[in-house]
Amino acid sequence: MKPTIYDVAKEAGVSIATVSKVINHTGNMRPATRLKVKQAMERLNYRPNLMATALTGKATKTIGLLVPDISNPFFSEMARTIEDRAHEAGLSVIICSTDENEQKEKKYLELLQQKRVDGFIIASSFHDREGLKRLKEQGTPIVMLTQDDGGLGVPSISVDDYKGGFEATSYLITSGHKRIAVIAEHVSSSRLRIYGYKEAHASHGIPFVEEQIYKTTASTENGKFCLLTMHEKGLLPSAIFACNDLIAIGVIHGAKELGIRIPEDLSVIGFDNTILATTTVPALTTVAQPVADMGRKVVDLLLEAIETKALTNEKVLYTPELIIRGTTKNETIAT
Amino acid sequence: MKPTIYDVAKEAGVSIATVSKVINHTGNMRPATRLKVKQAMERLNYRPNLMATALTGKATKTIGLLVPDISNPFFSEMARTIEDRAHEAGLSVIICSTDENEQKEKKYLELLQQKRVDGFIIASSFHDREGLKRLKEQGTPIVMLTQDDGGLGVPSISVDDYKGGFEATSYLITSGHKRIAVIAEHVSSSRLRIYGYKEAHASHGIPFVEEQIYKTTASTENGKFCLLTMHEKGLLPSAIFACNDLIAIGVIHGAKELGIRIPEDLSVIGFDNTILATTTVPALTTVAQPVADMGRKVVDLLLEAIETKALTNEKVLYTPELIIRGTTKNETIAT
DNA sequence: TTGAAAGCGCTAACAG
């Protein structure tokens, strides 16, 4: 079996209390004693059992990260920066993919609570508001990422989705597009992006129809499906604002299948600026989120909440950046 | 504070042993008693503390997954299937990105040991063989994924890298290519892929030069850099076999920058068949690994090792599949 | 400066 604190104590000829003190750098001690203990630990290759430590009331040094799907490049890129920052601070991360599914949300939330994680980063939409509220009331730190807090009163980090939607749409409009569809997700950030989409129309005096607003779940398949649907209904727009890159890629795939040329026949804008946006040809025009900054910030905020035990309500809004690449085209010049 | 087993016992008017029994479905009990306890748990919203449970010798129901980089689509796709399978079996997954860096490997391995994870899935190359050996000797189940076990005597799951390299190269050769470069990684799987590359040359009676073998780390930047290097040295081949999609994409980027047409001037084959391979134009010819099967299998194997406490040495080899898309071209026909 | 002892929340004999 693995050596315990008792083994070390015996090996060093001291009490477990003394060993505990050298582990935690607490209290004073004769240097010789400290050395004896250290050597004993070395000899036995001793590592404290974090389970036992956690049981005495200390932190578990683990946080939970809930994302819709870790295989979505946006979230895996985000997860990577979160992981790095967390480890810098001595925290491990348990990642759970919810698929935006209420059952899974509940299951994972409960599971992680039982594991006594020190806090949560929630980057997935949350249907079970009640569960979150209880969590919060129990004093567990929570930070929302890419998600509003739904009046929960917890900190949240996100990009200015409204602005992103507004700028993407405005760009399309000023490029001469008049029939612009939007493919959004069933999540709070999409609501704001749609709002931006609408306001852009309003401010340019261009009408839009509700039928041009599609809602789906993030995947290339669904993006393609939406385009096919538009085509079947004879409602093909001249431009599509997709609420994430995955959907935009799906649209591009669908377009190829239908023989629709991009950007000549159809302009496409994505959102997130994941690696995928750089691999398409032409490269995808998209709205970038500062993933690295956001990932670091969300960990810092959570850390602060964990350490101070105080529940702030800070809302951090990052500025999105429209990155113009090859999938959009100026209609006024073109036609 | 969170309710403990004592609170439930008091609430239900029974002893903690009884409560423990209903939690673990052990022993018999008068239905009425069980009901009383269940209701008490319900009322208090009781959840057992997994830390305490783990301390009594039970499993932590957590496994560690070491990958080079979770933001690499191949690994995030793999992580997703692992996560799903693990959760089906009641296990959580802690993912750590090692960047193939020995310091991080050590750090994470140690960290996860302290967290008393039930087992490890190692999908990252491992410089610290000693650490792994000690781990294994301590009885911790380990399964290698995408990596040989380096004589460690633990199970391993991978694709037949030799075959993948052989087929990719053979395809290029039979398409008429005579100057084929390979860009590999500093990992064990790449060694076999290179071996396949060499054997393909040998079996077709085509010579190859060692200078055509490049080694780097997985990223688009590095792939591009390799192509630029070849160009500078005046050693541009007519085809490149990249040992993963990320590198292949980098080559494509580099080619675009240099005005090299793909596949007309240069054929490119990747490896992994990640989502990236479908988003390039033309789509990337690549060698597919059955990620979903591998992910499930690796969890099943680990689970078996955890449950039986037996250390098998099973080697599972999946068959790679060459997927021909648009980045390769038949030279014989072309020229 | 060091150690004895009382928990932390739960499991698992062993009694009753």
Next chain:
DNA sequence: CTGTTAGCGCTTTCAA
């Protein structure tokens, strides 16, 4: 069928 009790490995007073 139910309860008592002794740990699991560590932290933390409180004495010595």
